[in-house]
Amino acid sequence: MPSVELKAGAALPALKKTIVQRQIDCYSGVRPNSIHTDLEWAKQKGFPRTLVQALMSTAYVSQMMVKWLGAGFVQGGQISASFINPVYEGDTLTARAVVKSVEDVSGRPHVTVECWCENQNGLKTMVGSASGFTDQLRNKQ
Amino acid sequence: MIEFKTISYEVVQIGEEFRSDDFTVKPEDVDTFGYAVDDHDPWYFEDDDNERDSPYDGKITHPVLLGNLALFMRHNKYIVPAGLHAKIHCEFVAPIRVGMHVRVYGKLIDKYERRGRHYIVTRFETREEDTGQVLVRGNFTQMIFPQSGVHQHAKR
Structure with a gap:
């Protein structure tokens, strides 16, 4: 992972994901009467296509944070997210994060990032924050 | 035979407790998850210690x-036609590992109505059953679909 400066405003490398139905099936489990895996049911509920489960977006944030902070996220990391727009099968999401603050927490260096996912039209689908400790960075920078 | 009620804003009560099924983390769960979210970090998949280059002794799983497992707790008490x-x-x-025997414990801590939509808030803890070690904790808010089945937002 390229070096990310530990200062407010520094951006983490973005992650881009195009989500196909098979991935939704694997994440959510194939069930009848599911807005995630049953297209007819999703349409009955008013959606144009099956919905990507919102939690999948937190997995992208987790991926960015584990790649960067390593054990400092696996043990002591946090994610807070609001899901503000639906994500549909076939959408391409870009997960982004920008350093918001760096401070000491319980005597350990700690970082908080603002994070979000946006779809191929630039519409934000998830907004929130993530945090963790910076004393065990991967690929020491 | 136990008859499950369909979940609704009226039926669920603050203070109500939930418990997931017990679950043993299997290698195929990690494989399937890795494919689903397209995350193949060597910490989760690499057997070779040097290739993995991790501070953990052995593989861990996606946090x-x-x-x-937490979201599906309510399915053990209710029929849940859909929710967002x-x-x-x-x-x-703490890190999750293959072979752990886990369960999620939850409690409904709030329910509220906003702009005509119904929400429930659940606090949860995912624990390793054998040791009681907490692995993940937090809370989540879900919107419950009305009996009519369709919210206006879905038509966007």
């Missing part, structure tokens, strides 16, 4: 691997 996830807060306390 968010067990998210759905509105918010989540997660704290990752």
